[in-house]
Amino acid sequence: MQGVDTGGTRGRLLFDRGTAWFLLAPAAVLVVIFLVGPFYYMTWTAFTDLSFANPDQHGAFIGFDNFRRLMREDDIFWSSFGRTLHFVVASVGLEFVLGFALALLIHRSVRSTRVVLTLLLIPMMLAPVAVGLLWKLLLQGDFGMVTHYLRSVGLLARDAAIFSDPSLVMPAIVAIDVWQWTPFVTLVVLAGLMSLPREPFEAATMDGAGPWRQFVDVLLPLMRPIIALVLLLRGIDAFKEFDKVFILTGGGPGTVSELLSIYAYRVNFKNWDIGYGAAVAFMVYLVVVILCSIFYKAVYWKPSGERVAA
Amino acid sequence: MTPGTAWRRIAWAVLAVAVVIAVTPYVWLLLTSFKTRVDILSPEPTWRFAPTWANYPAVFIGKEYLPLLWNSLLIAGFSTLLSLAIGAPAAYVFARERFPGREDLFFFFLTTRMAPPISIAVPLFLFFTATGMIDTLHAVIIAHTSFNLSLVVWMMRGFFADIPREIDEAAQMDGRSRLGAFLGVVLPLAAPGLAATAVLCFILSWNEFLYAFLLAAFEGRPLTVGIPGLVTPHGTLWGQVAAVAVVATLPIVVFAMLVQRHLVRGLTFGAVKA
Numbered sequence: 001m002q003g004v005d006t007g008g009t010r011g012r013l014l015f016d017r018g019t020a021w022f023l024l025a026p027a028a029v030l031v032v033i034f035l036v037g038p039f040y041y042m043t044w045t046a047f048t049d050l051s052f053a054n055p056d057q058h059g060a061f062i063g064f065d066n067f068r069r070l071m072r073e074d075d076i077f078w079s080s081f082g083r084t085l086h087f088v089v090a091s092v093g094l095e096f097v098l099g100f101a102l103a104l105l106i107h108r109s110v111r112s113t114r115v116v117l118t119l120l121l122i123p124m125m126l127a128p129v130a131v132g133l134l135w136k137l138l139l140q141g142d143f144g145m146v147t148h149y150l151r152s153v154g155l156l157a158r159d160a161a162i163f164s165d166p167s168l169v170m171p172a173i174v175a176i177d178v179w180q181w182t183p184f185v186t187l188v189v190l191a192g193l194m195s196l197p198r199e200p201f202e203a204a205t206m207d208g209a210g211p212w213r214q215f216v217d218v219l220l221p222l223m224r225p226i227i228a229l230v231l232l233l234r235g236i237d238a239f240k241e242f243d244k245v246f247i248l249t250g251g252g253p254g255t256v257s258e259l260l261s262i263y264a265y266r267v268n269f270k271n272w273d274i275g276y277g278a279a280v281a282f283m284v285y286l287v288v289v290i291l292c293s294i295f296y297k298a299v300y301w302k303p304s305g306e307r308v309a310a
Numbered sequence: 311m312t313p314g315t316a317w318r319r320i321a322w323a324v325l326a327v328a329v330v331i332a333v334t335p336y337v338w339l340l341l342t343s344f345k346t347r348v349d350i351l352s353p354e355p356t357w358r359f360a361p362t363w364a365n366y367p368a369v370f371i372g373k374e375y376l377p378l379l380w381n382s383l384l385i386a387g388f389s390t391l392l393s394l395a396i397g398a399p400a401a402y403v404f405a406r407e408r409f410p411g412r413e414d415l416f417f418f419f420l421t422t423r424m425a426p427p428i429s430i431a432v433p434l435f436l437f438f439t440a441t442g443m444i445d446t447l448h449a450v451i452i453a454h455t456s457f458n459l460s461l462v463v464w465m466m467r468g469f470f471a472d473i474p475r476e477i478d479e480a481a482q483m484d485g486r487s488r489l490g491a492f493l494g495v496v497l498p499l500a501a502p503g504l505a506a507t508a509v510l511c512f513i514l515s516w517n518e519f520l521y522a523f524l525l526a527a528f529e530g531r532p533l534t535v536g537i538p539g540l541v542t543p544h545g546t547l548w549g550q551v552a553a554v555a556v557v558a559t560l561p562i563v564v565f566a567m568l569v570q571r572h573l574v575r576g577l578t579f580g581a582v583k584a
Contacts, residue, residue, distance in 0.1 A: 019488045020407050023399035027459060030396055034456040035422045038433030045432075102328055109321035118567050119329045122336050125566040127517035129534045130555045133541065134339050137548055145338055145355040183332060184577065191574045191582050229581050240426040243519045247538055264428045269524070274432060281429035292424045296417050299581050 039285075045278040052272035059275065066279035076255060077263065077280060084260040087170065088238040091177040095234060096227075098178065099185025106186070107193045117190075120183040128180075132247030135176045139163065163249055166256045173245055173257055177238065185230050192226035225299055232295035236288055260284050336559075343552035350548050362549075369550035370557070375536055379557060382532035384447055385522070386515040389454035390508050396455070397462025398504065402492055404463065405470035406478065416463075420579065423460035427520045435524055447530045453521040458511045461576070465510070468580035469503030470496065506572030513562050533558040 046066055050059035070077055102120075110116055123131070138146040141161035150156035162168045200222065204214045220227075242261040245251065251258035251266065258266070264284055268277035342350055344361040370376045404416055438449040473496055481491035497504070519534045527535065533554060540551045566573060574582050 020403050020409070022489075023403045023492075026396040027400035027463065030456055030459060031419070031422055034434065034452060035425065035430065038430040038437070039425075041433040041436075042429060102325075105321050105325060109318055110325070114570075116325060116329065118570060120332050121566060121570065121573070122563055123332055125513065125517075125563050126336070126559045127519065127534050127562070129517075129519045129537060130339075130559050133537055133551060133555055134335055136541070137342065137552070138335055138338065143351050143353055146335075148353070148355050179331070179335070187574050188578055188582055195583075226582065229578055233578065236424050240428075242428060246519075247541075261426060261428045264426075268428070268432050277432065281426070281432070284426045285429040288424055288426055289421055292421050293417075296420065 042278045042281055042285075045275050046282050048275045050275040050278075052274060057275070062275070066276050069276065070279050070283065076258075077283075080255065080258050080260050080263040081283075083170070083258070084239060084241075087174060087177075087241065087259060088235055091174045091181070092231060092234045092238050094174070094178045095182045095185050096231060099182045099230075100189050102182070102186045103189035103193060106190055113190065117187065120186060122183075123180045124183050126180070128243035129247055131176065131180050132244040135172075135179075135244075136163075136248055139172065164253055166253055169249055169253065169257045173248065176244060176248070177241070180244075181234060181237075185234065188230050189223070189226060192223055196222055228298040229295070232291060232298065236291045236295065239288060239291065240284070336563075339552050339555055339559075342548060343556045345549055345552075347547070347549060365547075365549035365553040366557075369540070369547075369553050373540075373550070375533075375554055378531060378533045378536040381447060381526075381530055382516055382534070382558070385450050385454060385530075385532050386512045388447075389451045389458060389515045390511040392451065392455040393458040393462045393511055394504065394508055397459045398466050398497070398500075399492070401463045401466030402470050402496065404467045406475070416467075419460040419463045423457060423464075423579075425457075427457075431520065431524050434521070438525055445526050445529050447526070449525040450522050450530060450532070453525055454515040454518060457518075457521075458514060461511060461514070461579070462507055464579040465507045465576055466500065466503065468575070468583075469500045469507075472503075473499050503572070506569050506576060509565055509569045510573070510576040513565060516558075516562055 045059065047061055047063060048059040049057045049062050049065070051057040106113055106116060126134070135146075138144050139162045140147060141164075147156065147162070151158055156162075160168065162172045196219070200218050201214060204218050209217065240261055241259055242265070245257055245259055245262055246265070249257045251262040255263075260280075261284065264277060264280045267273050267280050271277070341357070341359075343365055344363070345356070345359055346362050346364075349356045349359045370379070404412065434449075434453060435444070438444040438446075443449045443452075477499065478488075478491050478496055481495040482488065486494060516532075517534065522532050523535045526532075537551060537554050537558065540546065540554065569576075
């Protein structure tokens, strides 16, 4: 414990240890009890046979059996893993391209961005559950508004119903995600574009670089941190996608739209196969933590804690 | 960099299309909430119709959805207050104090925010069942507080870092304690940031589904958990679904527009300042 510090001279600690801990402790306690605790419990149960559906399985330690089963025998897990990756790449990819293009367009041609952004913002502020229900309404087979117009321009067969057709479900879910989150990309990229320095562009113009060269050689490199940020934040979120799909299809028809989170939900809360479910959940967690540390390395500077993107 | 008029027209046309695509589905939801069953089920989309108010009282009073609105308010309100009260002081320490492992601890807070709810839902579910708190507002408030906490820490650290250190030092020279300097001088200066963070926490808690669905499926359920219950395989009353969905989303949309300026910063964990 430090003595009374009257100064506040530069370089000196502004806190004594006691005050710092006093301010940090509540946050640490909450996180330990409700996030670290559950995480350890989950990791532990992943090594047991705990199941609430089978009274014989009280949670005996079974080593890596759950993970072995996951790796070698569980085709449904791997197909939902692959589906989730497809979903992430397709939706985040589209969102990125469309959102970036839209941001460039707004940046170059709209002087006061406020109104446009306010309107574009609507989809991403809606509760994901509401987004799911909204699109369920719009894509109803017999009276959906969007279904009607898709059919009248010939993009959808007259007898096709999107949510019962296995080949249309995932594209529809990707499209809905793109509808909801493209504005996010636009918003962040636009903020990045507005903070870019002018000099590199002026220098490039002096050197006779055309718009395309400027875009590729000046704008993209300058935007690198923002691009990494957007892709990773959206990637992590898309990997965890649950709400919309749960409402729209519940993973069906069959398991055609069963993303990893939905599968983890089914194993845990439908089959009550808690031990195995913990192993599945652990894998989801692992992928997210990996993405997360890439995010941190790519966007934040570690030693100084200084922000690269500003 | 001055675009020609033709280019300008194309740009505006593309933007107009984008805005229409973004807004129309939500407008359709608003319209549906004022439609009768016949208008909703019409195979030709009805854009002009005789509006009815009946869907709102039918679901909020007739089906007793009003308490769900109250639950949503309580959950979002209290979890926001709690995460600010607990997170802001921690953020202040992260912004001002240097201690070993600070960045690791800070990163750890980020991972807690990113953690997929489904992976810690089971232990939380068991914990709240064991303590008898399952299906209460408390359970959901605590769960939401723990995931919003890291957002507060990340956002407020940025806002505190924007305030020059000299201000704390001056306050301490004036004879305030460190705690006094934080509460009496720094916190008021960070008030706009605090407000923006609060709104974002409120929105995220209000919109959250999975924790609320697993931890409070009946008595303590908020609106997000209540809406899907109105959808049945046969004979869904879409007017009523739309009415609840409008009440569950309109305040948030308005709210979000008010803090639009800070939204980017919040949603990117402080990495981008707009």
